[in-house]
Amino acid sequence: MLRIQNLQAGIEGREILKGINLDIKPGEVHAIMGPNGSGKSTLASVLAGRQDYTVSGGSVEFLGKDLLELSPEDRAGEGLFLGFQYPVEIPGLSTTNFIKTAVNEVRKYRGLEPLDAVAFLKMMKEKMSLMEMEQTMLSRSLNEGFSGGEKKRNEIFQMAMLQPKLAILDETDSGLDIDAIRIVANGVNKLRNKDNAVLAITHYQRLLDYLVPDFVHVLYNGRIVKSGTKELAIELEEKGYDFIRNEMHQEEEVS
Amino acid sequence: MNNNTYLKESFDRLNLPGSSPLSSIRKAAFKSFDVMGIPTVRHEEWKYTRISSLFNKEYQVSFQNPTSLNAAEFAPLRLPGHEDASELVFVNGMYVPGLSNLKASAFGITSLEEAAANQYSEIVSEHFNHSSKYLTDGVQALNTAFIDGGVFMHVQPRKFVKYPVYIYNITDARVASVLSQPRSLIHIGQGAQVQLVETYITLGTSESMTNEVMEIVVEQDAILEYYKIQNDQSSASQVSTTHIRQVGKSVVHTVTVSLNGGIVRNNLHAVLGARFAEAHLYGLYFQQGQSHIDNHTIVDNVMPDCQSNELYKGILDNNSTGVFNGKIFVRKDAQKTNAFQSNKNVLLSENANVNTKPQLEIFADDVKCSHGCTIGSLDEEGLFYLQSRGVPKTQAMALLLQGFALDILEKIKPAPIRAYVEDLIAQRLTADVL
Numbered sequence: 001m002l003r004i005q006n007l008q009a010g011i012e013g014r015e016i017l018k019g020i021n022l023d024i025k026p027g028e029v030h031a032i033m034g035p036n037g038s039g040k041s042t043l044a045s046v047l048a049g050r051q052d053y054t055v056s057g058g059s060v061e062f063l064g065k066d067l068l069e070l071s072p073e074d075r076a077g078e079g080l081f082l083g084f085q086y087p088v089e090i091p092g093l094s095t096t097n098f099i100k101t102a103v104n105e106v107r108k109y110r111g112l113e114p115l116d117a118v119a120f121l122k123m124m125k126e127k128m129s130l131m132e133m134e135q136t137m138l139s140r141s142l143n144e145g146f147s148g149g150e151k152k153r154n155e156i157f158q159m160a161m162l163q164p165k166l167a168i169l170d171e172t173d174s175g176l177d178i179d180a181i182r183i184v185a186n187g188v189n190k191l192r193n194k195d196n197a198v199l200a201i202t203h204y205q206r207l208l209d210y211l212v213p214d215f216v217h218v219l220y221n222g223r224i225v226k227s228g229t230k231e232l233a234i235e236l237e238e239k240g241y242d243f244i245r246n247e248m249h250q251e252e253e254v255s
Numbered sequence: 256m257n258n259n260t261y262l263k264e265s266f267d268r269l270n271l272p273g274s275s276p277l278s279s280i281r282k283a284a285f286k287s288f289d290v291m292g293i294p295t296v297r298h299e300e301w302k303y304t305r306i307s308s309l310f311n312k313e314y315q316v317s318f319q320n321p322t323s324l325n326a327a328e329f330a331p332l333r334l335p336g337h338e339d340a341s342e343l344v345f346v347n348g349m350y351v352p353g354l355s356n357l358k359a360s361a362f363g364i365t366s367l368e369e370a371a372a373n374q375y376s377e378i379v380s381e382h383f384n385h386s387s388k389y390l391t392d393g394v395q396a397l398n399t400a401f402i403d404g405g406v407f408m409h410v411q412p413r414k415f416v417k418y419p420v421y422i423y424n425i426t427d428a429r430v431a432s433v434l435s436q437p438r439s440l441i442h443i444g445q446g447a448q449v450q451l452v453e454t455y456i457t458l459g460t461s462e463s464m465t466n467e468v469m470e471i472v473v474e475q476d477a478i479l480e481y482y483k484i485q486n487d488q489s490s491a492s493q494v495s496t497t498h499i500r501q502v503g504k505s506v507v508h509t510v511t512v513s514l515n516g517g518i519v520r521n522n523l524h525a526v527l528g529a530r531f532a533e534a535h536l537y538g539l540y541f542q543q544g545q546s547h548i549d550n551h552t553i554v555d556n557v558m559p560d561c562q563s564n565e566l567y568k569g570i571l572d573n574n575s576t577g578v579f580n581g582k583i584f585v586r587k588d589a590q591k592t593n594a595f596q597s598n599k600n601v602l603l604s605e606n607a608n609v610n611t612k613p614q615l616e617i618f619a620d621d622v623k624c625s626h627g628c629t630i631g632s633l634d635e636e637g638l639f640y641l642q643s644r645g646v647p648k649t650q651a652m653a654l655l656l657q658g659f660a661l662d663i664l665e666k667i668k669p670a671p672i673r674a675y676v677e678d679l680i681a682q683r684l685t686a687d688v689l
Binding site: 071077081084088089101102106141162 | 634635636637639640641642643644645646647648650651654655657658659660661662
């Protein structure tokens with residue numbers, strides 16, 4: 001589904017990703033963990049098409065297409081979703097109005113008719129209850145004045161409405177209490193099936209208690225330095241990122 | 256001095272009778288105009304708005320040219336909701352009863368000259384030309400000198416005018432360049448309630464200029480909503496003065512929407528002249544091409560315990576330019592004044608620009624005043640957020656801009672007018688290759 005090969009990217013002339021390789025297949029959940037500044041959010045941004053970043057090498061193939069050639073909206077059309085670490089507040093635009101536009105634009109991209117009002121409302125109701133959201137929240141301006149938990153729930157609600165093939169969740173757990181993490185992770189779990197995949201980017205292991213990954217990768221200094229199964233996340237939690245740092249430094253000394 | 260010879264000749268030709276109650280005011284006004292002239296950019300209040308060249312040409316002065324506009328030509332110019340609304344039509348500054356339609360019985364209209372001589376004479380003598388105290392340029396004086404065709408409007412006390420009153424200022428520039436100078440004094444009686452919607456329409460492509468002065472007196476317990484919709488052609492420039500004087504505890508709610516035109520200058524004044532008077536001033540300008548919008552507002556807190564709230568939002572595209580100048584006076588006696596002001600601007604082009612200036616002059620010591628302004632480009636982060644959800648960039652921009660404008664549009668209470676304005680903005684956002 002997603003194949004990242006030797007991806008190098010940076011911002012303002014500073015190289016942050018120094019050769020990332022990653023393969024994600026349908027039905028899989030991957031977690032990327034790493035200390036602050038390791039390049040986690042850069043990877044998410046580059047995959048979603050944020051313009052501030054420049055790709056200096058490597059390739060990303062998504063469902064057979066060259067992802068890096070597509071505009072952010074076309075990436076969404078192809079089935080990519082980015083759950084923002086800091087969802088943006090949009091004054092004057094209600095969540096309902098916004099998601100309706102987004103759903104129909106994505107459908108248009110996929111050659112489908114726009115949803116009629118009845119079908120849209122039915123779908124919205126269903127996804128709202130999935131995320132334990134109130135109707136009033138959706139009629140308010142998008143994310144404006146929302147609590148941290150509300151914002152993240154709204155992200156997963158949007159994911160549910162857009163039904164992506166690959167969801168990249170950028171530190172969706174940051175700033176959330178344990179109840180909010182549970183709601184968010186349960187939402188994601190219910191949306192999982194054999195045809196879609198999740199790439200969860202996180203600093204801490206606690207999200208992965210609820211959203212159990214098939215693979216865990218450790219990102220350090222712009223590279224994936226260690227990959228394993230969910231036990232790796234537990235090991236990281238116990239030993240802290242220092243153990244990765246120490247390993248890396250030993251390797252550098254040896255070479 | 257400016258090239259005002261033709262105006263002087265026109266004025267002399269009027270040969271005003273000495274006995275008419277307004278003649279002396281008019282003669283004095285022309286003298287003031289002659290002394291002050293048309294302001295240049297050296298005038299502090301006109302630093303960013305250049306109108307002298309607009310007056311440096313020979314216009315047809317309106318009253319010499321009664322209109323040829325007929326009902327069939329007027330029909331397509333009418334605003335949505337006109338089925339219920341009362342309509343007042345001014346052509347080249349002159350009130351045209353034949354095209355007007357007064358449906359509300361509580362609303363009366365007569366010429367200024369007549370009003371000055373009949374039972375309204377006291378109101379006229381007390382309030383007519385009060386705006387001149389707030390303007391130190393010759394433009395207002397020029398209007399006062401040429402008030403032929405000006406009107407006095409009156410809303411009876413304790414009457415609720417159910418449907419809005421539409422005021423059309425039509426400039427017929429199909430044959431020649433025209434200077435129209437509408438003038439009105441509106442008296443909102445005690446406890447009355449009315450919605451006024453004013454708009455400007457220029458016919459023909461000759462360059463035209465509208466120099467309007469509207470003075471409104473709001474009595475105790477009255478509620479006034481005033482909406483100004485400016486969406487004229489680029490050959491049509493205007494200086495539009497709306498002077499609202501609250502002489503009793505009353506509520507004033509204004510929304511100024513400026514979408515198109517040549518050089519447009521609005522002077523909006525709210526004089527809070529009684530305790531507990533309340534004024535809300537909202538504005539939205541969305542400019543493109545070479546257009547220029549200048550909103551000069553004054554909130555004058557004369558008496559204690561008054562409240563005002565001002566929010567102007569602007570979107571400027573292409574080479575358009577904008578000015579916001581918000582003056583708040585708090586007079587010595589106006590303790591416990593509560594005054595807020597905010598001006599927010601989005602520039603869509605590198606060539607667009609805006610000058611914004613809050614001006615607070617406070618002479619009382621127990622007051623709450625705040626002001627703020629912002630100028631920026633469209634929020635890149637918001638744009639990316641919407642795009643990442645599949646919304647194409649141009650549409651994402653449109654959604655962001657509509658969201659930006661929403662809190663002003665919500666302040667337009669007559670539903671057909673709000674829908675009309677929203678539609679104009681939506682059309683612009685889809686037509687525009689932003």
